[in-house]
Every structure is written in structure tokens, then in C-alpha cells.
Amino acid sequence: MTYSSSWRSPSNIALVKYWGKHGLQLPRNPSLSFTLSACHTDMKVMVSPEADSAGLQVFYEGQPMPSFEAKIKTFFSHLADRFPWLAFAAVEIDSVNTFPHAAGIASSASAMSALALCLKDIDDQIKGIADEPNHAWWSEVSDIARLGSGSASRSVFPHAAMWGHTPAVPESSDLFAIPCGQHIAPFYKSFRDSILIVSSKEKSVSSTQGHAFMDELPYAATRYAEAHRNIALLGECMKTEDQVAQFISIVESEALQLHALMMAGAQPFILMEPGTIAIIKVLWQFREKTGLPVCITLDAGPNVHMLYPEKHEGEIRQWIDDSLVQYCASGQVIHDQVGAGPVKNP
Numbered sequence: 001m002t003y004s005s006s007w008r009s010p011s012n013i014a015l016v017k018y019w020g021k022h023g024l025q026l027p028r029n030p031s032l033s034f035t036l037s038a039c040h041t042d043m044k045v046m047v048s049p050e051a052d053s054a055g056l057q058v059f060y061e062g063q064p065m066p067s068f069e070a071k072i073k074t075f076f077s078h079l080a081d082r083f084p085w086l087a088f089a090a091v092e093i094d095s096v097n098t099f100p101h102a103a104g105i106a107s108s109a110s111a112m113s114a115l116a117l118c119l120k121d122i123d124d125q126i127k128g129i130a131d132e133p134n135h136a137w138w139s140e141v142s143d144i145a146r147l148g149s150g151s152a153s154r155s156v157f158p159h160a161a162m163w164g165h166t167p168a169v170p171e172s173s174d175l176f177a178i179p180c181g182q183h184i185a186p187f188y189k190s191f192r193d194s195i196l197i198v199s200s201k202e203k204s205v206s207s208t209q210g211h212a213f214m215d216e217l218p219y220a221a222t223r224y225a226e227a228h229r230n231i232a233l234l235g236e237c238m239k240t241e242d243q244v245a246q247f248i249s250i251v252e253s254e255a256l257q258l259h260a261l262m263m264a265g266a267q268p269f270i271l272m273e274p275g276t277i278a279i280i281k282v283l284w285q286f287r288e289k290t291g292l293p294v295c296i297t298l299d300a301g302p303n304v305h306m307l308y309p310e311k312h313e314g315e316i317r318q319w320i321d322d323s324l325v326q327y328c329a330s331g332q333v334i335h336d337q338v339g340a341g342p343v344k345n346p
């Protein structure tokens with residue numbers, strides 16, 4: 001008997017950054033992200049639970065990808081209690097990303113959330129459960145995705161999600177993300193994210209190294225306290241569209257803090273490229289001149305996420321084309337937007 005499941009799951013971009021972890025993928029601070037749409041992974045998983053020989057085969061764009069296997073095997077080892085059939089199964093995973101693999105955009109959030117969805121769906125099939133996914137189902141998928149990649153826990157919910165316990169949000173948890181879409185103004189649910197690809201090289205510092213780096217940093221406790229504060233402030237200001245200036249100030253501070261932290265250790269990293277800084281400076285001048293509500297955020301890499309409301313899309317995309325594409329590798333910009341979360345493929 002072979003079971004199969006296929007899901008499309010999006011990437012996400014953090015507004016309040018998760019950077020620092022402990023135990024089994026538990027965050028040192030709460031984080032909050034926009035769920036994206038255009039940047040997603042389509043994945044199909046096939047499982048034969050009682051195959052003659054158990055094993056894992058991973059394909060990306062139809063090509064065998066043995067280099068992905070180690071990370072997935074570690075992920076499976078964390079799921080042994082939850083999915084005992086994994087130990088005896090032949091598993092095949094096929095996936096494609098809509099965003100270029102070499103664009104330097106983290107694909108672990110979309111890929112690990114897609115994998116969590118496929119595995120949970122297959123587990124339901126094995127157990128003969130045919131119920132419509134409910135709140136508990138989605139929380140469990142988020143928990144499973146977290147074990148693959150912390151940020152993946154947030155990709156399973158539409159519009160916006162937060163992960164990590166904070167007293168300001170009593171239902172928040174370190175184990176799974178919670179949806180936040182119902183608490184934010186429609187203005188934010190249609191936000192645009194134009195991703196300016198300054199460099200498409202592999203990230204120079206992996207997330208694993210980055211999280212570990214925080215353990216050695218004298219500023220870590222202050223940073224974690226700041227994240228708690230920023231989540232509370234951002235949650236409040238995103239309830240309406242009237243406080244967009246505060247949104248901009250918190251989101252940019254979060255992005256620059258992440259990079260400042262990496263520059264502040266005994267063995268520092270500079271993850272921005274000259275083009276990253278040029279784009280930020282041009283944006284600040286543009287915002288000063290036009291008063292338009294547009295801001296940047298950054299991942300742990302040089303590419304710039306330009307965030308802005310749908311109603312200013314025309315003028316901001318024109319400005320990106322005229323003034324910022326020159327800083328992008330091969331002129332690459334990916335125009336994405338806040339999205340509705342994962343969908344099951346037919």
C-alpha cells in the first residue's frame with residue numbers, strides 16, 4: 001500500500017525576528033511574520049509504510065538531491081514517536097520552489113511546512129481519519145514544521161502568524177505558531193513584499209550558526225527582551241492602519257538589530273552587501289521626500305524585502321524599477337505579497 005499527499009506551502013518574512021534557540025527547536029524569543037504567496041514550495045510525498053526496504057529518496061525539480069537527505073533524516077528522527085511508521089517506510093519526496101533556488105531566499109520555511117503538511121495528511125490516511133482539519137490539526141502541523149525549521153512553524157497560517165510564548169499573548173506557545181490574521185487590519189493583509197535580490201549566492205552564515213552565535217553574545221538578554229516588547233507594540237499598532245509610522249519604525253529596527261547582533265560578536269559576520277546599504281539609504285531618502293509608507297526588512301542575508309501597502313503598488317514598483325533594480329544581481333526582483341497560507345494540491 002502506498003499513501004501520497006501533495007501540498008503547496010508558502011515562505012514567510014519575519015517582522016519580529018526569531019534569532020536564538022534552545023533545546024529541540026525552541027525559540028529564545030517570540031517572532032511574528034507575514035505569510036507570503038508567490039514564494040512557495042510544491043511538494044509531493046509518497047509513503048509505503050511496509051516496504052521491503054525502508055529508506056528516503058529526495059528529488060528537487062525532478063532531480064535526485066541526496067544533499068537534502070541528512071536534514072530530512074534528522075527531522076524524521078524527531079518525529080519517531082509521533083509517526084512510528086516512518087521507521088519502516090520507504091519515503092519519496094518531490095518538490096519544486098517557485099522562487100529560484102539560487103536566489104538566496106531561505107526555502108526551509110516553505111519546504112519544511114509543506115513536508116509537515118504532507119506527513120500529517122499521510123498519517124491521517126494511515127489511521128483512516130477523514131475529518132476536516134480543525135484548529136488542533138493546524139497547531140499540530142505547525143509544531144511538526146517547527147521541528148524541521150523554526151520559521152516554518154509560522155508558514156502554515158494565512159496572512160500573519162506568531163510563534164513563541166510571550167505574556168502579552170496568553171495563547172502563544174513555544175511549540176507552535178498561532179494565526180494572527182484576525183487581529184490585523186485588512187490594510188496589512190494586502191501588503192506587498194518586493195524582494196530585491198542583491199546577491200543570489202548561498203548564505204554565508206547558516207541559520208544554525210546564527211542561532212548558536214546568540215548563545216555567546218553579551219547583548220542576547222537585551223535582544224530577547226526587545227523582541228517581547230516589539231511583538232506587543234506591533235500587535236497593537238497593526239490593529240488599524242493609522243499607526244503605520246510605528247509599524248515602519250519597529251520593522252526596520254528589528255531588521256537592523258538582527259544584522260547589528262551579527263556584527264557585535266567576538267567573531268563577527270557582516271551579512272549585508274554594499275547594495276543592501278545603498279538600497280536602504282535610497283529608500284530612506286524616498287520616504288522622506290514622498291511620505292509614502294514603505295519600509296525594508298532583511299533576513300539573515302543581503303537581500304532586501306521592501307514592504308508597502310497595496311494602494312501604493314503602482315508608484316512604488318515604478319520607483320523600484322527606476323532607482324533600485326540597479327543594485328540587484330542580474331536585476332532580479334521578486335514581487336510577492338501577503339498570502340492566504342497553504343493549499344492542498346489535487
Ligand code: PMV
Pocket residue numbers: 013014016017018019031106108149150151152207208299300
Ligand atoms: O527557521 P530558521 O532556523 O531558518 O531561522 C530563521 C531566522 C530568520 O529568518 C533570520 C528570522 C525569522 O524569524 O524568520
